[in-house]
Amino acid sequence: MxxxxxxxxxxxxxxxxxxxxxxxxxxxxxxxxxxxxxxxxxxxxxxxxxxxxxxxxxxxxxxxxxxxxxxxxxxxxxxxxxxxxxxxxxxxxxxxxxxxxxADAASPGVSDALATALGLRSLRPLDPNPDGVTGIGRIGELPEPEPFSAFVERVAAALPRTEPGVLGAGDPDRPIRTVAVSGGAGDGYLAKAAEAGVDAFLTADLRHHPAGEHLEAGGPALVGVTHWASExxxxxxxxxxxxxxxxxxxxxxxSTRRTDPWLVRAGGGAQPDPVPREHIQ
Incomplete structure (x- = not known):
């Protein structure tokens, strides 16, 4: 032993x-x-x-x-x-x-595991350390481009189910090939994802204002998942x-015990007017 x-x-x-x-x-x-x-x-x-x-x-x-x-x-x-x-x-x-x-910065580390679960390949750090190998987040490529709506479904199928589910922000028809991921809270890396020129960025704990401003500036489409699911x-x-x-x-x-704190989800509620399709980034 x-x-x-x-x-x-x-x-x-x-x-x-x-x-x-x-x-x-x-x-x-x-x-x-x-x-x-x-x-x-x-x-x-x-x-x-x-x-x-x-x-x-x-x-x-x-x-x-x-x-x-x-x-x-x-x-x-x-x-x-x-x-x-x-x-x-x-x-x-x-x-x-x-x-x-x-474990976040190691190679392989948390974001490598997340990227691999999504089928991404040719991985490299999103925010590399001086050695160019370790660092926070990963950038990778899908085998073939797919619409953003299909990529969001890919994420939902790859990660464990949570009550909040998976959220996508961007044009559902936008072609997605190059993807950045950051396990855990990653909206501090929105600028890095935009600078990298990726098609989509997946992370957890995205906040309203940084996410909205990122999209208004023409940044990559966003996929939001829960912190626990991403890691x-x-x-x-x-x-x-x-x-x-x-x-x-x-x-x-x-362990497969879900320790995500969000356990109850309510649907319905008042429905505002939909945003016109041409206003979706």
């Missing part, structure tokens, strides 16, 4: 902590590197649902994308939500390791990293 330290070494080789943003909190949150681990849960969010799942499966390690303790804390009392999770993890003998912006494909990638790196028979499970 491999030690936790072997899993950490594999993760840090694939997702070097040096690639993390200065404000980020990555690495081992709790756990003893000398402890033996033969069951692992890989997930996007270290929250109650995934801690429950790890306990149910008898896992000794959770590998999560999002940090549990991103902002500084002065304690982890069990009277707070995050402190309660830390206490549950320690009592159950479960280590927690988080790979966040280092979930990375879980399989991280699972493969561990499977290939650690010796022995281990059970590495990708």
């Amino acid at each position: 491999p030690a936790l330290a072997e899993y950490i070494a594999a993760l840090e080789a694939a997702y070097p902590p040096a690639l993390a943003e200065s404000w980020d909190a990555v690495g081992l949150v709790c756990g003893d590197p000398a402890e033996r681990v033969d069951r692992v849960l890989v997930c996007v969010d270290p929250v109650t649902a995934t801690v429950d799942e790890a306990i149910e499966r008898g896992a000794q390690l959770i590998v999560a994308h999002h940090p549990l303790l991103l902002r500084g804390v002065h304690g982890v009392p069990a009277t707070t939500p995050k402190g309660r999770l830390v206490h549950r993890l320690i009592r159950a003998g479960i280590a927690l390791y988080c790979a966040h912006t280092n 979930w494909p990375w879980c399989a990638q991280a699972s493969a990293v561990l499977s290939h790196a650690v010796a022995g028979t281990v059970d590495i499970h990708v």
Whole structure:
């Protein structure tokens, strides 16, 4: 049975902590590197649902994308939500390791997993680091051009279902061949996508004003998905990293529990006048 330290070494080789943003909190949150681990849960969010799942499966390690303790804390009392999770993890003998912006920037990383799920090829960074290989986001090409409406359907078919679904902003008939993607909140990269001359940009957490101004300026069509859905494909990638790196028979499970916070969707409501087709970018 491999030690936790072997899993950490594999993760840090694939997702070097040096690639993390200065404000980020990555690495081992709790756990003893000398402890033996033969069951692992890989997930996007270290929250109650995934801690429950790890306990149910008898896992000794959770590998999560999002940090549990991103902002500084002065304690982890069990009277707070995050402190309660830390206490549950320690009592159950479960280590927690988080790979966040280092996994975003790595090659391959979060956006590679997203791009591959969509069938994009010839990938390169959207916002490259000086090495030209690592960096945030990816740009890739579809095998053949397709209408924007078909591309939005492609996204919906490739990613896990969420209540908000997949939203597209742009001319439904616009041909799409070159696509930029950025897993997680990516409207800070709208200008990069426009500069790259891509046909469409897919990311999460798009805000009204930046998205609207981007389209008014003639930028690429936009596809908006939920934060969790955009990063979930990375879980399989991280699972493969561990499977290939650690010796022995281990059970590495990708969580399918939806930890997206949006769980209820209402339809209907007042219908404003439709925007004329010629006014759609």
